[in-house]
Amino acid sequence: MYYEELKQIIRSVLQQGLSGQSLMEALTANVNPTEIYASDDMLVTDSYFSLLHFATGEEMVTDAEWKYFLDCLNGNRVYNLEEKLQMTDKNSIDGSV
Numbered sequence: 001m002y003y004e005e006l007k008q009i010i011r012s013v014l015q016q017g018l019s020g021q022s023l024m025e026a027l028t029a030n031v032n033p034t035e036i037y038a039s040d041d042m043l044v045t046d047s048y049f050s051l052l053h054f055a056t057g058e059e060m061v062t063d064a065e066w067k068y069f070l071d072c073l074n075g076n077r078v079y080n081l082e083e084k085l086q087m088t089d090k091n092s093i094d095g096s097v
Contacts, residue, residue, distance in 0.1 A: 001041060010070055014063060043073065
C-alpha cells in the first residue's frame, strides 16, 4: 500500500530537492492520510510521517535516511525501527531525541 507513491515522492526529495509547500502538495495529491493512519505497515507510516514532518520543517531528514526508506520500499532491505531510530539519533543536535 502506497509503496510506489512514497518511493516517487522520496526520489523527488532526493533528486529535485522537493520540500515545503511543494512536498505537501505531492503528499496531498498522492496519499490518503486516513489510510496511512489506519495502516499497520510501520514502513509506510514512518516514511509518510517523515515526509510530512520534513515538509513542515518539524524534522530534519538526511539523504541517508531517505535512501534507507527507498531501500526498504524497494524490498532491498527489511525495515527495522531500531535501525531507523539510530540514524535519527545521530542527526539530533545534542545527541538526544
